[in-house]
Structures are given as structure tokens and as C-alpha cells.
Amino acid sequence: MKKFYVTTPIYYPSAKAHLGHCYSTIAADVLARYKRMQGCDVKFVTGTDEHGMKIETCAKKANLSPIEYVNRIVAQFKELWKVLNISYDVFIRTTDDYHVKSVQKIFKDLYDKGYIYKGKYGGWYCSPCEAFFTDSQLVDKKCPDCGREVVWSEEDSYFFKLSLFQDRILDLLKNSEGFIEPVSRKNEMIKFVESGLQDFCVSRSSFSWGIPVTFDDKHVVYVWLDALTNYINAIGYNRDDEEFKHFWPADVHIMGKEIVRFHSVIWPAILMALDLPVPKKIFGHGWIILGGDKMSKSKGNVVDPFVLCEKYGEDALRYFLLKEIPFGSDGPFSNEAFINKINSDLANDLGNLLSRSTALVDKCFGGTLLGELKPDSDDEHLASLVRSLKNKVEIHLDNLEFSLALNEIWNVVAECNKYMNVCTPWDKKRYAEDQIRLSTILYNVLETLRVVSVLIYPFMPKTASKIQSQIGASRKVCGWHQSDKWGVLDKKVKVNRENAIFPRLDVDKELSYLENDESSEDERLISIEDFKKVELRVVEVLKCEKIEKSNKLLKLSVFDGSKNRTIVSGIAKYYSPEDMVGKKIVIVANLKPSKIFGIESQGMLVAGSDGNSLEVMEARNIGAGSILS
Numbered sequence: 001m002k003k004f005y006v007t008t009p010i011y012y013p014s015a016k017a018h019l020g021h022c023y024s025t026i027a028a029d030v031l032a033r034y035k036r037m038q039g040c041d042v043k044f045v046t047g048t049d050e051h052g053m054k055i056e057t058c059a060k061k062a063n064l065s066p067i068e069y070v071n072r073i074v075a076q077f078k079e080l081w082k083v084l085n086i087s088y089d090v091f092i093r094t095t096d097d098y099h100v101k102s103v104q105k106i107f108k109d110l111y112d113k114g115y116i117y118k119g120k121y122g123g124w125y126c127s128p129c130e131a132f133f134t135d136s137q138l139v140d141k142k143c144p145d146c147g148r149e150v151v152w153s154e155e156d157s158y159f160f161k162l163s164l165f166q167d168r169i170l171d172l173l174k175n176s177e178g179f180i181e182p183v184s185r186k187n188e189m190i191k192f193v194e195s196g197l198q199d200f201c202v203s204r205s206s207f208s209w210g211i212p213v214t215f216d217d218k219h220v221v222y223v224w225l226d227a228l229t230n231y232i233n234a235i236g237y238n239r240d241d242e243e244f245k246h247f248w249p250a251d252v253h254i255m256g257k258e259i260v261r262f263h264s265v266i267w268p269a270i271l272m273a274l275d276l277p278v279p280k281k282i283f284g285h286g287w288i289i290l291g292g293d294k295m296s297k298s299k300g301n302v303v304d305p306f307v308l309c310e311k312y313g314e315d316a317l318r319y320f321l322l323k324e325i326p327f328g329s330d331g332p333f334s335n336e337a338f339i340n341k342i343n344s345d346l347a348n349d350l351g352n353l354l355s356r357s358t359a360l361v362d363k364c365f366g367g368t369l370l371g372e373l374k375p376d377s378d379d380e381h382l383a384s385l386v387r388s389l390k391n392k393v394e395i396h397l398d399n400l401e402f403s404l405a406l407n408e409i410w411n412v413v414a415e416c417n418k419y420m421n422v423c424t425p426w427d428k429k430r431y432a433e434d435q436i437r438l439s440t441i442l443y444n445v446l447e448t449l450r451v452v453s454v455l456i457y458p459f460m461p462k463t464a465s466k467i468q469s470q471i472g473a474s475r476k477v478c479g480w481h482q483s484d485k486w487g488v489l490d491k492k493v494k495v496n497r498e499n500a501i502f503p504r505l506d507v508d509k510e511l512s513y514l515e516n517d518e519s520s521e522d523e524r525l526i527s528i529e530d531f532k533k534v535e536l537r538v539v540e541v542l543k544c545e546k547i548e549k550s551n552k553l554l555k556l557s558v559f560d561g562s563k564n565r566t567i568v569s570g571i572a573k574y575y576s577p578e579d580m581v582g583k584k585i586v587i588v589a590n591l592k593p594s595k596i597f598g599i600e601s602q603g604m605l606v607a608g609s610d611g612n613s614l615e616v617m618e619a620r621n622i623g624a625g626s627i628l629s
């Protein structure tokens with residue numbers, strides 16, 4: 001059986017997954033599903049790149065340990081892949097034990113072979129990219145990849161002898177057909193290598209959140225060496241030889257264009273040093289642009305894919321991203337374009353074809369076609385287009401031209417809609433005397449929908465099965481190899497009409513929904529004036545007692561700097577009256593008084609709870625009456 005190994009980048013779990021991550025992952029999923037349909041033994045690997053200074057810093061800010069921090073975000077990535085129906089085989093985390101061990105062994109092997117040596121490194125470091133640059137690589141003195149500030153940094157480091165591989169890498173880039181795609185990226189990389197490859201630093205000693213170098217524990221392995229090797233570790237390198245030999249080299253590494261350099265220069269050099277074959281293809285796709293900018297976590301211009309999937313279904317998003325943006329080019333995302341595309345392509349073209357044909361089968365034949373065919377010259381054009389569709393789709397999919405593959409399918413959908421308009425199967429008079437012809441026309445439409453459903457399966461798996469169920473096509477007639485055949489559907493097929501697969505959307509209503517949803521975060525924000533309305537005051541507890549008949553409440557008598565007040569508070573489960581006396585605590589002092597258990601409470605004390613324990617906010621070193629601001 002032929003194998004096919006496809007990967008996405010392993011993403012940084014420094015913040016939640018966004019549409020950009022979805023884009024690469026959906027593309028890889030389409031390829032994986034397509035190859036499985038063709039009968040290949042597929043391995044589809046995705047995962048998370050969890051080490052490095054950036055993650056360590058994020059975790060610190062969130063008051064969590066790095067592993068606690070990444071665990072939360074990794075769970076969200078996995079949830080998103082579930083929602084998007086991503087059929088990965090392996091989700092590798094660089095904190096996985098097997099990966100850590102293999103990275104350590106790789107590092108040691110490269111050191112033993114003399115490809116890694118110890119030295120001192122000074123360079124311009126971009127912390128968000130975790131990458132060092134030389135003077136000549138900087139653009140306007142900023143990071144050439146992300147355009148941010150860089151800082152000069154020096155440390156004791158281990159180096160990888162990249163310079164040794166200059167000629168071999170250049171030869172690979174120039175002469176290996178299809179190694180980098182699109183071709184424009186290949187030329188960029190050739191220029192980069194021709195400018196001279198320098199040894200690069202593969203360890204860090206300035207932070208600790210990384211994989212320790214086994215023979216020098218001050219150092220952790222540089223994140224890119226750690227991350228790139230995920231592609232071999234995920235499939236059994238240093239662990240399961242048979243599996244590894246079966247799947248390696250990768251058929252295609254999919255990624256955004258900004259990391260093509262790591263994959264087409266550094267990664268092959270590491271593999272050459274390990275005496276392993278290089279991947280067959282590196283595909284650097286373009287960026288999804290939002291409001292004129294590359295969408296990214298740090299720019300905060302991120303659309304929530306969970307909301308889009310929940311509201312419009314994951315297939316609509318999968319379709320839109322791959323149809324709208326030619327794979328390889330940058331392309332914009334806007335809610336408006338998304339909703340309009342759902343209406344035009346999915347509700348109108350495809351959805352309507354399905355609903356009007358199944359409705360007619362119901363209406364004219366009680367749901368089951370006659371079983372006899374009467375072909376006509378009108379049919380042959382449609383049949384031949386349908387028969388040749390699979391081949392066209394395969395050529396485009398093999399070239400990762402997702403949008404062109406979908407164009408071909410939608411051309412056939414359009415032709416089939418035209419066929420219906422020409423044949424007018426709703427014209428009762430026209431077919432009053434020729435029910436067999438009417439049944440044949442509807443059969444042809446259903447047969448077209450069968451083939452369309454099979455070919456859209458990699459893009460829109462759920463929609464494909466909905467169509468197959470509605471047109472009464474069993475699994476037996478929906479194999480990939482049956483998608484270039486005409487006349488496979490049972491002639492006496494019984495349809496099962498259901499709701500529209502993509503209901504038509506009211507654009508204004510949806511836009512207002514999405515825009516409100518996007519601003520819901522903003523609506524939670526208050527101005528400083530709002531905050532100033534709240535008087536937070538330190539008070540001293542003079543007396544405290546339980547309230548009879550209540551096991552939750554305590555009654556406190558406090559001094560607020562000018563007078564005594566009574567406060568009733570539900571803290572009896574956590575504090576005894578004796579605990580409270582003498583404490584200086586914070587209260588909201590300007591709340592309207594309210595009666596609790598018949599006692600007027602003149603303020604509310606401030607406390608925090610994590611669900612298990614509760615703690616009253618104390619102010620030990622400032623006097624009663626002080627105002628917090």
C-alpha cells in the first residue's frame with residue numbers, strides 16, 4: 001500500500017488557536033482525507049511546540065508553571081481540531097516524553113559526530129520568533145520575519161555546523177523538483193543560501209523551559225531544533241524503526257511562508273547530518289489577512305473560529321478558507337465575504353440543487369425513482385463532465401491547488417443546475433406523457449450529486465455524508481474510485497429529504513451578530529470613571545459574632561476611620577468570629593445598605609474564592625479609613 005505522510009507546523013501554545021492555525025490544519029486534513037480515500041496508508045501529524053522563552057514568559061505572566069500554562073492551551077487546540085473535524089493521526093507535544101528523549105539523543109548523536117560544537121554566540125535576538133539574526137539579515141534593524149525589535153544577546157552556546165551543508169542545500173533547492181513550493185519561495189531561499197550559511201546556535205542557557213542537554217545541564221536545546229525533529233519523532237524515530245522507515249520521508253510539510261526558511265534550509269541540514277533523507281516537499285502557503293494585517297495573536301486581530309463553526313458549521317469554514325484564498329497567496333478574511341460565500345456557493349448552488357431535486361423526486365414519484373432510464377442527448381454533456389471531474393480534482397489536489405479543485409467541482413454543480421433549468425423537471429405538462437424521461441432527468445441530477453459528494457468529502461466531510469444520505473447513496477457507491485463512473489447510483493433510488501444543508505443567511509443579521517459577538521469582550525471593559533464610583537475602604541474589625549439560625553453569616557462591627565458600621569457577610573464557613581476580630585479588611589463602603597436576616601448591612605467586604613477556599617482581602621499596613629484606588 002502506498003504511504004502518505006503530511007504534517008502541519010506544530011503551533012506555539014502561547015495563546016489560543018486562531019483562524020491562521022485553522023488554515024494550515026484544514027489544508028493538511030483535506031490532503032490526508034483525500035489520500036485515505038485513494039487507499040493510501042496515511043499519517044497526518046500535528047501538534048504543539050511548547051518550549052522556549054516566549055512560553056516561559058507567558059506562563060509567568062499568568063502566574064502558572066509553564067506546563068500548567070501550555071496544558072490549558074493545548075486542550076483548546078485539541079478542542080478546536082475536534083470542532084473542525086480534523087482527522088489527525090498523531091498529536092505530538094514537544095513535552096511528550098518520547099519526543100524529549102529522542103531530541104536528547106539526536107543532540108548527543110550530532111555532538112558525537114562533530115556536527116555540534118561548543119562556542120560563544122552573539123547575535124540579534126528576536127524573542128517572539130525565538131531566532132537570532134546577523135546584522136545583514138535584519139531589515140531596517142528589525143526582525144526580518146516579524147518586523148519587531150531585536151536585542152543584542154551573547155551566551156555560551158552549542159553550535160550546529162550549518163556552514164558545512166551550504167553546497168548540498170543549494171543543490172537540493174536548485175535541483176530537487178518540487179522541493180519548495182510555490183516556486184517564488186524557492187527563489188527567495190536560494191538567494192538566502194547563496195548569501196552564505198553560518199553555523200547557528202542550537203542551545204540556550206538564559207532560560208530553563210526547554211529540553212536539557214544531557215551532557216551539559218546548564219543548556220537547553222534551542223526550540224527550533226526541538227520543534228523540527230517532531231516530524232521524525234512523531235512517527236517513531238529512535239523508537240519504532242519499522243514505522244519510521246515506512247513513513248519517512250514526509251510527502252509534504254505544510255506551513256505558513258514565514259517559516260519556510262527553517263524547513264527548507266535548517267531542517268534538511270539536520271537530516272543530512274543524521275544521514276536521513278530529506279522531506280519530499282515543503283509547501284509555504286500565504287497568510288490570512290484581517291483588516292490589512294497578517295492575523296496573529298500578538299496583533300490581537302483574531303476572529304474566533306469556534307464562533308464561526310458553531311454558527312455556520314465547520315464545513316462552511318473549511319470550504320471558505322480553501323476556496324477563497326489560492327493556496328500559496330495571501331488572502332483576506334472578512335465576515336461579510338464569508339457569509340456571502342455561504343449564501344452563493346453553499347446555500348444557492350449546491351444546497352438548492354440538492355433540495356430541489358430531492359423535493360421533485362418526492363413530489364413526482366413519492367420519493368423513489370422509477371428504475372428505468374430513457375437517456376437523451378442533453379444528458380451526455382453532463383455525464384462526460386462528471387466522469388472527467390475526478391481526474392481534474394486529483395491533479396489539483398496533488399498540486400495543493402485546493403481552490404482550483406473546488407472551482408472544478410463547482411463548475412459541475414453549475415452545469416447540473418443549468419441542466420435542470422433546460423430540462424425543467426418541474427414542468428408537469430412537459431412530462432405528463434413521459435414519466436420515465438422525468439425520472440431519468442432526476443436520476444442524472446442525483447448521480448451528479450453522488451459524484452460531487454464523494455469529491456467534496458475531503459473538504460467537507462459532514463456535508464458529503466448529508467448529501468449521500470439525502471440522495472439515498474449507500475457507502476458502497478461512494479468510494480473514491482467510483483467518482484469517475486456514471487450510472488452507479490441505484491436506478492430505483494429512494495431519497496430521504498431533510499432540511500436544507502446550508503440555509504440561506506440574512507447578511508445584515510449575521511454581520512450584526514458576529515460583530516456584537518466580537519465586541520462582547522470590549523463591552524466588559526469599564527472606564528476609570530466607572531471604577532472611581534466604587535469606594536473601597538480599609539476598616540478594622542472591632543467585634544464579630546455568628547448570626548443565629550444561619551450557618552453562613554457573620555455579623556461584623558467595624559471602624560471605617562470616622563464611624564462604626566455593621567456588616568453582614570457570608571464567610572462563616574471559612575472564618576470563625578475570633579479569626580476576624582482585629583483584622584483590617586477591605587470593604588465596598590458606598591453600597592446602598594441592605595437588610596440581611598433583619599440586620600442592616602452597611603457595606604460589603606471584599607473576598608476572593610477559587611471554588612474551594614475563600615480569603616478575605618486584608619490591608620495589614622494601612623490604617624482604617626484609607627481609600628483604595
Ligand code: ME8
Pocket residue numbers: 008009010011012013019020021023024049227228230254255256257258259286287288289294295296
Ligand atoms: O511558527 N495566516 O508556530 P506558530 C495563515 N512553532 N497561516 C497562519 C497565520 C495566518 N495569519 N498565522 C499563523 C510556529 N499561521 C512554530 C512552528 S514547526 C516545526 C514550528 C499558521 O504558532 C501557519 O502555518 O507561530 C504558520 O506557519 C503557523 O501557523 C505558525 O504557527
